[in-house]
Amino acid sequence: MIVGNKVLLCEAKKGGYAVPAFNVDNLESVIGVLRAAENTGRPVIIQTIPRTLKYGGIPAYSALVRALYKGNPDIAIHLDHGGDVAICKACIDAGYTSVMIDGSALPFDDNARLTKEVVDLAHPLGVSVEGELGTIGGKEETEAKIRYTEVAEAEEFVARTGVDSLAIGVGTAHGVYKGVPHIAVDRIEEIAAKVDIPLVLHGASGLSDEVVTACIKAGISKINFATQLRQAFTQGLKEGLSANPDAFDPKVYLPYAIDRVREAAEAIILLCNKNA
């Protein structure tokens, strides 16, 4: 079934594993991720950022996933880093089962108010909401300015907003890491001890398997992988083109990209489900 993130993540929290959330860009990455889910039999979240939605149009991705999905295992269709109420509403209207409202750049009160507004809009429709507190590096902040999520703030934020899951800042960054990042696994544990809802880790591409496993053990139930999947797609595309230098039919070289995405997604799914 196509369900909301809440269903998948509460199961994961109980089961001690994490659900990977894959950022897709096109038909080929959707096919690759769905094949990985089918092959492993484990739930996944398929998500898009607003920039992708601008590229392909909001209705396109939900329709694509729904048309290609074969019914097993359970998945969710999620908006990653929604910036305002309008884009969350547009995604819900297009069939998304989950949205993230990212007010993390706002002062605490404004973030809580904005997040609550999306929760009030989404919950009556059965749609899950992810919020964010603290900062995740990369696009949002330079490394020096990363602000870890405070335990007490997280507690208050969840109580005030009624959000279903919370992305926290613990040292991860979006994009490609320049050095070895320091991830505050102890902070994840401290927040998980006080906050009942599933916690979300962004910026996992490039973290070692050991760090990912430690984060799951500490209480992370959803992990976002965007860069790693885009890298796999691009590598596969290059391979397809160089193996078929005279090809002009995309159906000749794009299957290489699908297969690299599938392969990368399968490895990530197995890593996230190590304790399942």
Ligand SMILES: [Zn+2]
């Ligand atoms: Zn993110």
